[in-house]
């Protein structure tokens with residue numbers, strides 16, 4: 001087990017009375033090593049909030065969170081930064097690459113922060129770039145490459161320091177279906193080969209169907225949980241079923257593409 | 259790659275927004291260094307320099323230092339806001355605050371070191387001209403030689419190093435306050451439509467009206483008292499003018515639908531509404547800077563140019579003598595021998611008495627009295643109305659330019675003087691103000707009594723001081739006579755101040771305002787650059803959201819030139835509004851400070867204003883070009 005969260009709650013705007021909002025409500029979650037977990041739910045249901053709390057970017061209002069055997073809630077800012085730097089990798093919907101750096105330098109940032117040697121940096125870049133197929137654009141700037149390439153570069157940055165947990169918030173949200181498929185296949189491959197634990201928020205049933213397990217959340221609470229079977233197409237149907245039972249109009253169901 | 263190279267790449271990437279900041283930094287270093295090199299110059303030990311001047315230099319250096327601190331501090335916080343996204347991302351990826359601070363420190367040191375280097379280098383080259391200018395302004399017999407003192411370089415380097423150190427340390431707090439999860443939120447937040455309160459709008463209008471009214475009516479005597487008043491009201495009025503009045507005006511404009519919705523005005527105004535509120539503080543700051551620069555340089559320049567006229571008005575007689583050691587015939591001979599032609603000559607007597615009413619006599623126990631006839635003589639020379647004084651009456655004469663030319667009445671009081679145990683009491687109601695004669699210790703405050711009273715006092719043995727004043731057709735020749743008179747006084751062991759003249763006053767004003775002009779131009783330039791780069795920053799900070807907006811409009815079918823036009827118009831307004839408001843402010847400031855001129859002198863002010871306008875335009879065009887260039891670079 002890599003992550004265990006108990007009774008996580010997040011209340012926004014608590015400082016001004018009357019105007020607070022419960023984004024997360026007594027949420028329980030356990031993730032085992034090597035799992036690929038998806039999170040789905042309508043807009044505003046608290047998915048990003050959950051991901052940010054698990055990513056130690058946001059602090060929970062109450063509840064417990066243990067990751068890799070460490071009690072995250074009790075940590076100070078500096079310790080949290082160290083923890084994120086060593087153990088976590090992030091992929092965002094809008095890529096979040098630094099325009100001031102080349103693709104390669106963007107990938108290097110986590111290694112620079114972890115004070116790795118130059119030699120190790122070069123080796124890792126070569127390895128990861130080859131794996132993600134972005135060797136050709138390493139010297140380019142983020143604004144000079146396509147969205148799919150950007151997201152692969154962002155994924156490379158999230159993986160380069162071999163984190164225990166990769167957190168992805170709608171990684172395919174800004175990609176066309178072809179790029180989305182390529183990225184998902186890469187993530188699945190990574191998950192299988194390197195046993196990297198992945199937690200991903202998504203709206204897209206196709207993207208979600210790559211996961212081992214999907215959590216459905218609504219109004220900050222866990223509603224349902226479904227597991228991958230033998231066939232991905234069946235899993236996809238199952239996802240659609242759950243979605244429609246939760247009020248399908250909240251989702252933009254796309255035509256499946258396999 | 260290391261942290262240091264990360265910092266370096268950041269600077270390179272943001273070089274276009276750094277450029278304005280960099281330029282102002284260099285200039286701040288340059289000015290600081292120039293004054294420092296003067297402070298460390300061995301020539302200052304020379305008698306030539308009055309202590310006040312050296313004190314003045316320290317003051318200027320302190321102002322420049324304070325300014326550098328505030329300006330660079332402001333710029334840094336603006337940059338941090340600009341790069342919130344990048345820095346937040348690095349923090350999410352696991353960079354601790356301590357390391358972020360260190361990175362910012364390295365960036366500061368890198369930019370700062372370069373600015374200090376260039377600033378000192380240009381300072382070394384420029385110091386020759388700077389010293390020449392100082393020598394000219396101070397009318398030194400020989401120009402100050404160039405002297406490269408180690409001390410000034412060390413002072414400049416260590417001052418700016420400490421400054422960057424302190425500012426980096428301060429940045430820690432603003433970073434800790436910031437929540438990093440904010441970085442991941444939707445970047446375009448819903449902004450509430452700005453509202454205005456009618457009370458604040460009124461407050462703004464009333465404050466400005468009060469400030470203006472005071473600056474139009476205040477005389478020199480009241481200036482120190484009313485100055486703070488005027489400034490406070492002006493600041494309040496301007497601030498609420500930007501935050502409240504501007505929104506009220508736009509709301510009013512919105513009621514004019516036809517005109518309002520024509521063409522791209524729709525976007526412009528809806529943007530402007532937010533823009534004015536978001537930028538209120540910056541517009542306020544830039545307005546204040548503009549007002550200060552225009553007023554200070556305008557006033558100093560005006561007085562410098564007008565020092566001859568002002569001198570003539572303050573001391574209307576080319577030579578005046580109190581208690582002359584020479585008799586009439588001797589004086590006449592001197593005038594003849596110098597070939598001077600008299601155009602006016604006045605002679606009268608002052609009686610010296612004592613009073614117990616010191617408080618009514620500017621706290622002076624000695625009273626100087628003149629007769630009604632003498633007063634009328636003086637009034638006639640100044641082309642003012644004659645006056646008739648009754649036997650039991652006394653008029654106070656305030657003979658100096660610090661008071662407005664006027665005749666005032668007050669509640670009737672008594673004024674008592676003593677002459678050899680005998681007391682005389684008169685009714686005091688009238689006050690006569692304005693320059694009637696050259697200002698001597700004995701003629702500053704005089705008391706005019708009727709001729710009969712004057713004769714009576716004289717009979718009682720009051721001391722008589724003879725006074726005379728001359729005007730000549732060729733005032734420049736009068737200088738020789740004045741110097742001669744001063745020698746006469748010295749040889750008789752008497753106060754040489756008993757003899758004065760127009761030339762002395764003229765020289766006094768020139769000597770006072772030439773260094774002031776010099777300093778105000780330098781500090782004015784500094785302020786100008788700061789104002790410009792504050793606007794530049796602001797625009798470059800808003801550029802990304804601007805770009806998104808314009809791209810959206812572009813997608814909706816607005817042509818690119820038109821989209822750019824919206825941007826350009828915003829830049830134009832951001833530059834023009836503070837300039838206009840600042841011009842009006844400084845214009846009233848000029849009327850406030852032109853008490854010695856009895857009329858605002860617009861020619862010299864307009865010249866200063868025009869130069870400022872041209873410089874401002876240059877800055878505007880440069881900014882516009884950079885912004886359009888930056889927008890274009892990302893669009894492709």
Ligand SMILES: Nc1ncnc2c1ncn2[C@@H]1O[C@H](COP(=O)(O)OP(=O)(O)OP(=O)(O)O)[C@@H](O)[C@H]1O
Pocket residue numbers: 012013021022023041042043044045046047048049050
């Ligand atoms: N900083 C904040 N302050 C106040 N309320 C917030 C804040 N962040 C999120 N919320 C609220 O918490 C709720 C959950 O937000 P969250 O971003 O987790 O939703 P989400 O499931 O990710 O939605 P989406 O699918 O649209 O991204 C929303 O109602 C949102 O308005």
Ligand SMILES: [Mg+2]
Pocket residue numbers: 047048049
């Ligand atoms: Mg979300």
